[in-house]
Amino acid sequence: MLEVKSVNKSYGRRRVLDDFSMTAKRGEVIGLVGENGAGKSTLLKILATLSKPDSGEVYLNGKSYRKHFKAHRKRIGYVPQDIAVWEDLTVLENMKFFARLSPVKKTLPELKGLLNNIQLDRHDTKVNKLSGGMKRKLNLAISLINDPEFLLLDEPTAGIDLKSRIEIGEFLKTMAVNNDTLIIYTSHDMSEIKEVCDRVVVIGQDSFYREILADYIK
Ligand SMILES: Nc1ncnc2c1ncn2[C@@H]1O[C@H](COP(=O)(O)OP(=O)(O)OP(=O)(O)O)[C@@H](O)[C@H]1O
Numbered sequence: 001m002l003e004v005k006s007v008n009k010s011y012g013r014r015r016v017l018d019d020f021s022m023t024a025k026r027g028e029v030i031g032l033v034g035e036n037g038a039g040k041s042t043l044l045k046i047l048a049t050l051s052k053p054d055s056g057e058v059y060l061n062g063k064s065y066r067k068h069f070k071a072h073r074k075r076i077g078y079v080p081q082d083i084a085v086w087e088d089l090t091v092l093e094n095m096k097f098f099a100r101l102s103p104v105k106k107t108l109p110e111l112k113g114l115l116n117n118i119q120l121d122r123h124d125t126k127v128n129k130l131s132g133g134m135k136r137k138l139n140l141a142i143s144l145i146n147d148p149e150f151l152l153l154d155e156p157t158a159g160i161d162l163k164s165r166i167e168i169g170e171f172l173k174t175m176a177v178n179n180d181t182l183i184i185y186t187s188h189d190m191s192e193i194k195e196v197c198d199r200v201v202v203i204g205q206d207s208f209y210r211e212i213l214a215d216y217i218k
Contacts, residue, residue: 001025001182002047002150007056009042016042017053022201026149029176029183031197033190033213038204040186041081044152047184048078060150074103077148081155083135085127091115091138092123095145104146114141118171133160140168151175153185157192165189169196 002024009017016039024030032040045051047058049069058065060072085094095111106114115123120137127135136156143151153172157165173196176183184201187193190212193200200216202209210217 001061003059004043004047005057005059007043007046007053007058009039009046009051009053017046017203020056020203024182024184026180026182027176028199029172029185029197031193031200031216032184032186032203033188033193033200033209034203035206035208038206040203041154043203044078044154044184044186047150048076048152049073050078074146075149077143077146077151079136079139079143079151079153079156081158083132083139085135085138085142087128088126090124090126091120091130094127094138095141098142099145102145106145111145114144117141119167131160133164136160137164137168140171147179149179149181151181151183151185153183155186155188157187157189165192172196 004020004022007017007020008015020043032043034040042051046053049065049072060075065072086097089097092111095115099106099111112123115121118137118141120134120141122130122134127138140153140156157168169192172183172185175181194216197216199218200213202213202217
C-alpha cells in the first residue's frame with residue numbers, strides 16, 4: 001500500500017533523510033524509532049503530504065504523491081507532535097469545528113462515538129481544563145474524522161500517564177485490525193513500541209536501535 005523510494009531531504013547543508021526507503025501495508029502498526037533529530041518527524045510530514053522530499057518518491061496504492069497529493073491527503077490522518085486544538089472550545093466543539101473542514105461528513109453521534117472509542121468522555125469540558133493526555137486523545141480523535149486509511153502519529157503518547165498510554169496503544173492496535181488502517185507512529189518508549197507495533201522501522205545511522213530492536217525489524 002505504501003512505498004517510500006530513495007527519499008532524500010536536507011535542511012540547508014544538513015541531510016536529514018538519506019536515500020530512505022520502506023514499504024508497508026494496510027492493517028500494520030509500525031513503530032518509527034531513532035535518536036533525537038534522526039528525521040522521524042521530517043519523514044512523517046512527508047508521508048502526511050505536508051512537506052516534499054528533495055528527491056525520491058512516495059507511492060500510496062501505487063499512485064505517486066507528486067501527482068496525487070490532494071487525493072492522498074483525504075485518505076490520511078496526521079497527529080503532529082505539538083497538540084493542535086482550540087483551547088477555548090469544548091471537546092465536542094473542537095470535533096464539530098474540524099468536522100466542518102473534513103471531506104468526510106460525520107453526524108453528532110458519530111463524532112461522540114470517536115471520542116468514546118478512545119475513552120474521552122468529557123465532551124463538554126473546555127480544552128484548557130483538560131490534562132495533556134486528554135488533549136492528546138482529542139488530537140487523535142480529530143485525526144480520525146475523515147476515516148483515514150493511513151494514520152500518522154508523531155509521539156502520540158509523549159508525556160502522558162501509563163493508563164492513557166495503554167488505552168491509546170490498545171486503541172491503535174484495534175483500529176489497525178478492525179478498520180484495516182496502516183498506522184505509523186513514533187515514540188521514545190521502547191517497551192511501548194514492542195507492545196503495540198507489529199514491526200519497527202529504524203531511521204538514522206545510529207546502530208543502537210537496530211541492535212536492541214533486532215527482533216522487531218522485519
Ligand atoms: N524546518 C526545519 N528547518 C531546519 N531544520 C529542521 C527543520 N525541521 C527539522 N529540522 C532539523 O532536522 C533534523 C531532524 O529533525 P526531526 O524533527 O525530523 O527529528 P526527529 O527524529 O523527529 O527528532 P525528535 O526525536 O527529537 O522529535 C533536526 O536536526 C532538526 O533540527
